[in-house]
Amino acid sequence: MSIFPKWVNSIPAFALVSVAIGFAIVVGGFWTYATPAYWEVGYQPEQPINYSHQLHAQELGIDCRYCHTNVEDSRIANIPSTSTCMNCHTVVDDKSGYLKKANSLDGSTPSAHFASPDLAALREAHESGMPVKWKRVHKLPDYVQFNHAAHLDAGVSCISCHGRVDQMAVVYQQKPLSMSWCLDCHRNPAHDLIDKSQGGVTNLAWVEDTLAQDGYADNAGASLAASLSDNSRRTPPTHCSACHY
Numbered sequence: 001m002s003i004f005p006k007w008v009n010s011i012p013a014f015a016l017v018s019v020a021i022g023f024a025i026v027v028g029g030f031w032t033y034a035t036p037a038y039w040e041v042g043y044q045p046e047q048p049i050n051y052s053h054q055l056h057a058q059e060l061g062i063d064c065r066y067c068h069t070n071v072e073d074s075r076i077a078n079i080p081s082t083s084t085c086m087n088c089h090t091v092v093d094d095k096s097g098y099l100k101k102a103n104s105l106d107g108s109t110p111s112a113h114f115a116s117p118d119l120a121a122l123r124e125a126h127e128s129g130m131p132v133k134w135k136r137v138h139k140l141p142d143y144v145q146f147n148h149a150a151h152l153d154a155g156v157s158c159i160s161c162h163g164r165v166d167q168m169a170v171v172y173q174q175k176p177l178s179m180s181w182c183l184d185c186h187r188n189p190a191h192d193l194i195d196k197s198q199g200g201v202t203n204l205a206w207v208e209d210t211l212a213q214d215g216y217a218d219n220a221g222a223s224l225a226a227s228l229s230d231n232s233r234r235t236p237p238t239h240c241s242a243c244h245y
């Protein structure tokens with residue numbers, strides 16, 4: 001007669017399995033949340049459609065706000081719906097006039113491009129009403145609050161946080177988006193502020209030239225920063241609750 005009932009024999013195995021499952025959950029959790037795959041410099045997911053900012057924003061000269069319509073008024077910069085793309089990509093002939101420049105680039109008729117598999121996928125998504133499943137590139141943890149409109153209003157350009165997106169065929173993350181990165185700018189924003197009355201925050205080539213001008217940050221930037229600090233709303237916050245709920 002044994003002291004313990006028979007089922008006790010299965011306890012070690014059960015414990016082992018539990019530990020293994022627990023371990024897998026911890027590792028999996030770390031893999032998903034702690035490894036910085038989602039917010040790492042250079043992160044460049046493959047997108048479902050080969051949409052190019054270099055072509056659309058730079059060569060065709062479409063302003064960022066044509067697609068990212070909310071960026072100046074809202075916390076979040078929206079990704080455009082397929083109907084924004086369809087403003088141009090339903091046309092089979094160049095009635096829009098938008099293809100003038102593209103046509104003159106290689107002299108071909110646009111019909112070749114309309115046969116593109118990427119455009120077929122785009123039209124299919126549009127007809128089915130299903131949004132294109134773009135992969136998110138820039139992502140802050142949920143416990144951080146960030147507001148696009150406040151930054152653009154102060155004269156911080158997309159370039160300071162996303163780089164020359166207009167030169168990217170495929171978007172990648174260029175800045176760390178870490179807490180120290182936010183704070184570096186908040187403590188000394190002069191180097192990143194442009195005078196909006198001189199040009200737009202979305203005009204990235206102009207912004208890059210302006211910020212690169214020798215002494216700009218020391219002269220115009222500093223006086224701009226001073227005038228911004230006069231207005232307490234314009235002083236970038238460094239206290240914890242500004243960015244964390």
Ligand code: HEC
Pocket residue numbers: 047051053056057062063064065066067068079080134135136137138139158162165166170171202204
């Ligand atoms: C014709 C529409 C269009 C225009 C114009 C456009 N974008 Fe985009 N943008 C998109 C689409 C679609 C995506 C999602 C696919 C991708 O990441 O490439 C995107 C993605 C992005 C992302 C990455 C978002 C993420 O997931 O983190 C950034 C940053 C961005 N755009 C910035 C810009 C800037 C800056 C400009 C102006 C220089 C601009 N875009 C102009 C359509 C546009």
Ligand code: HEC
Pocket residue numbers: 049050051052055056060062067080082084085086087088089098099102103109110113116117118119122
């Ligand atoms: C203002 C007009 C306009 C808008 C809006 C627009 N495009 Fe385009 N797109 C063009 C032009 C022009 C071309 C170049 C066609 C050519 O080379 O003849 C092009 C080319 C492309 C190509 C390359 C096709 C190929 O294989 O040659 C893709 C993919 C594409 N666009 C996707 C998109 C997506 C996705 C959106 C919406 C986020 C979008 N476009 C919004 C005008 C536009």
Ligand code: HEC
Pocket residue numbers: 064068071076077078079136138139140141146148151152156157158159160161162177201202
């Ligand atoms: C001060 C820094 C900063 C500036 C300036 C800035 N962004 Fe962003 N952007 C971010 C951060 C940080 C995120 C990630 C936000 C999050 O996860 O909540 C982001 C996310 C995005 C996204 C992805 C949004 C989504 O929901 O998928 C787009 C698109 C974008 N930005 C476009 C732009 C455009 C266009 C401009 C200029 C007109 C711009 N941003 C200016 C920091 C900035």
Ligand code: HEC
Pocket residue numbers: 140144145146147150151153154156160161177178181182183185186189192233234235236237242243
């Ligand atoms: C390149 C410079 C720069 C970077 C990078 C930057 N900021 Fe700012 N931030 C500013 C400036 C300038 C202001 C002042 C805007 C105002 O209040 O008018 C500001 C204001 C803010 C505010 C207060 C505005 C409001 O009313 O919502 C918050 C919150 C904030 N930033 C969060 C962040 C976070 C989070 C990051 C990093 C992910 C970040 N910022 C990165 C320049 C920057």
Ligand code: HEC
Pocket residue numbers: 039140141144177178179182183186237238239240241242243244
């Ligand atoms: C200007 C915005 C901003 C301010 C101010 C700020 N944080 Fe953060 N904080 C962030 C961002 C962005 C992250 C996310 C960093 C990442 O994902 O790598 C973060 C992450 C954190 C984390 C998570 C651990 C880590 O380092 O990644 C802690 C804890 C934290 N902050 C505490 C604080 C405390 C305490 C203060 C005040 C002394 C503060 N933060 C002020 C933007 C800010």
